[in-house]
Amino acid sequence: MSSKKIPQDIRAQVEAIVTRFNRTVVRDRRTFFSARFRGQYVYLDRDAYGVVGPRGRLTWTGDMAQWDFAIYRYSSERYDPEEWMFYGAEHLDGTVEGALQACLEAYP
Secondary structure, three states: OOOOOOOHHHHHHHHHHHHHHHHHHHOOOOEEEEEEEEOOEEEEEEEEOOEEEEEEEEEOOOOOOOOEEEEEEOOOOEEEOOOOOOOOHHHOOOOHHHHHHHHHHHOO
């Protein structure tokens, strides 16, 4: 796992993927995903009718096709990389798209 900051070109790719996912999968301008970047992490949030909440976190591994994922658990108010028993987990394939689909099913 890389502890380095996510490169700017990778950030741009992630932003483009999130935008495309919102346009082609979510298809509702009042509810959408957004990405926040901090160090080696991408935080996936969902804005639903003005209420923003965390859904998942990706960790940059140095490979655009092999992100590590942690679901946000509201019960503990933290991201849990060990949790794999949730609706949508079958979509986790190391990609940003897979993580977004998992978040969408875990928190519809």
